[in-house]
Amino acid sequence: MKTKRATAKDVAELVGCSVSAVSLVVSGRTEGRINNDLRDRIEAAVQELDYRPNQSARTLATRSPSNIAFVCPDIRNPFFGEVFHGLSASVAAQYRVQLRVPSSGLDFGIDVVRDAQSENIAGLILAAPSSGVMELFRSTCPTVLLEAPDQTLGLPCVDLNLESAAKGLAQHLLAMGHRRVGYLSYQPKKGTFVVRRHHLEVAMQEGGAHLLDAIASAGELTIEEGEARFFESWKHWKENGVTAVVAADDILAYGAIRAAKKAGLHIPGQLSVAGFNDIPFSALIAPPLTSVDFRAYELGQAAGAAMINTINGRATNLTVVETELHLRASTGAATPLKGPKRRASGTSSAPAV
Amino acid sequence: MKTKRATAKDVAELVGCSVSAVSLVVSGRTEGRINNDLRDRIEAAVQELDYRPNQSARTLATRSPSNIAFVCPDIRNPFFGEVFHGLSASVAAQYRVQLRVPSSGLDFGIDVVRDAQSENIAGLILAAPSSGVMELFRSTCPTVLLEAPDQTLGLPCVDLNLESAAKGLAQHLLAMGHRRVGYLSYQPKKGTFVVRRHHLEVAMQEGGAHLLDAIASAGELTIEEGEARFFESWKHWKENGVTAVVAADDILAYGAIRAAKKAGLHIPGQLSVAGFNDIPFSALIAPPLTSVDFRAYELGQAAGAAMINTINGRATNLTVVETELHLRASTGAATPLKGPKRRASGTSSAPAV
DNA sequence: CTGAAAGCGCTAACAG
DNA sequence: CTGTTAGCGCTTTCAG
Secondary structure, eight states: OOOOOOOHHHHHHHHTSOHHHHHHHHTTOOTTTSOHHHHHHHHHHHHHHTOOOOHHHHHHHHOOOOEEEEEOSOTTSHHHHHHHHHHHHHHTTTOEEEEEOOSSSSSOOHHHHHHHHTSOOSEEEEESOOHHHHHHOOOOSOEEEESOTTOOSSOOEEEEOHHHHHHHHHHHHHHTTOOEEEEEOBOTTSHHHHHHHHHHHHHHHHTTOEEEEOSSOBSSSSHHHHHHHHHHHHHHHHHTTOOEEEESSHHHHHHHHHHHHHTTOOTTTTOEEEEEEOOGGGGTBSSOOEEEEOOHHHHHHHHHHHHHHHHTTOOOSEEEEOOEEEOOTTOOOOOOOSSSOOOOOSOOOOOOO | OOOOOOOHHHHHHHHTSOHHHHHHHHTTOOTTTSOHHHHHHHHHHHHHHTOOOOHHHHHHHHOOOOEEEEEOSOTTSHHHHHHHHHHHHHHTTTOEEEEEOOSSSSSOOHHHHHHHHTSOOSEEEEESOOHHHHHHOOOOSOEEEESOTTOOSSOOEEEEOHHHHHHHHHHHHHHTTOOEEEEEOBOTTSHHHHHHHHHHHHHHHHTTOEEEEOSSOBSSSSHHHHHHHHHHHHHHHHHTTOOEEEESSHHHHHHHHHHHHHTTOOTTTTOEEEEEEOOGGGGTBSSOOEEEEOOHHHHHHHHHHHHHHHHTTOOOSEEEEOOEEEOOTTOOOOOOOSSSOOOOOSOOOOOOO
């Protein structure tokens, strides 16, 4: 069963020729080098032995690796799956892409990056790297950063237009009359999350509104965490007249919705909820979630294109992928209120749909 | 910037020693071999040059690869992300795992498998391989199959207990009075889906009920496909008195729910819906979906364990991971009906929640 | 047209 | 204790 994998030497011995001949034949550069008879015999032997060249050895010899590594924090998040898909498709003609994620926990550390670097890879893509990782990072091959605003290393980046995303969301909420908005954050030190919150806050303030942070930010990107952080913060928010909550990511928003429902709040009657990312499930939950579409597939494609350019020495500094706000039923008009502070005592129970 | 990666030779030259010395030092086997002074100087040079051994070259030399490849159909499906996570964690002490997926399309072909095999890998894990792939497959290293019932090659397998899953679901539906159940299938030639449907049908029949296939099975695992197939089949189902629909996967069930709602059907009042997989979002949609939990993380862990065993020559034939039925609001009592056939003409519109 | 030889970066015997 | 040698599987000059 575990037939030892055939090597070029095996083929050569079977045919009675040299290894170089089989090398030429399998790589198809037979033109004017190998006569047709020999070629046919080699090809037959290749078939028979099911020989396929050892890619690692080939890479070692040619110094032209055939795969690029994609490192991301958590592949369970459908967002990264979609990014991976776009990336993979856009480089498929020339490279295979292999995914690397932390074996456990919430985010990748420098170790995962170094593991990837220690293989022979043509390029490296780092998705949403933490500042901790970037401090320790040393480039050893063409590298592209994805979703890494604030990282001022000279590396090519592909970022989302988070400013327009946040601004769009803010304007929507402002137009609906929201002046006090709770914010459920995640990884407050990671560039992409810093920026989301920042632009949202700026835009809200320009509209004369305020962002109120949750008591604590989510430690993990799970529904449960979103739920727990919401419960923890709700008293504080309620006392300060919060009429809408924005979550740093849809998954947390799901948790917020669940918690709000459990607390007997009607959405959006008593509380509006919105998120970032717009993963496909956001349109299906109850109520459908207002969210900013991050165009994950495009992001992956852009990363692939940037990678190819970088490998070819035409490094692009920064690519920006646009985002799109999707308005759904989870956001609605703010409950009318009089002063800047209101005591939303109890709940005037509208049927929680 | 793109400082050429340092090699063992570079380190040796800087220190003025042989490459073997640095090899011994970096791999920590310095005991009684290298004197402390030399060791320290080498370590200093390693630091200075930021030397890290080329893993591919090391593998080539030692013939003991350090990573295992995981091939799966579609990483956008959170199920596989979770499996990957479990797998990754369970082999972390000894191996890194790298993911391989098709660059586009819905399923991996033999090409993806061969790409993986052509690297130096310690093991290969194939998730839900199609029969087409398995026909062409030739093992070149320890291989473990995941979710591959019906594949009678002599390879170690990790499967779900699909029989108890389907039986549990059937019994639930039977108890609720359902006698005509629509079935929304996906990839009807892939082992895992064949088996899901089969056991469901058998269990339904034992209870005197029938499974009615959709007009066509879903070509892709997306909400849209589920929706389209439902619409297409609903007339047929309705005419035959179908009171519940089971989807081969939760994602399709989401589509069915959306379609049913659009058709003005109340769930579960007029139609019950259930799925397989129980991805985390299933508890959040409206209405929450009754589904069979596939324990993705455990499945991944089991695959990791089976892999380790196989590598160590103690191949396990088959590992079965249990499943668990989660009852939620999407399933309820069948609308009372008189004969085996009922004309559910129109819709007595109960408010679609 | 074809084979022998060198070398990619590393490790593992074996001498000194 | 340390360096030299050989070789992992492949590609690539360079002679013949």
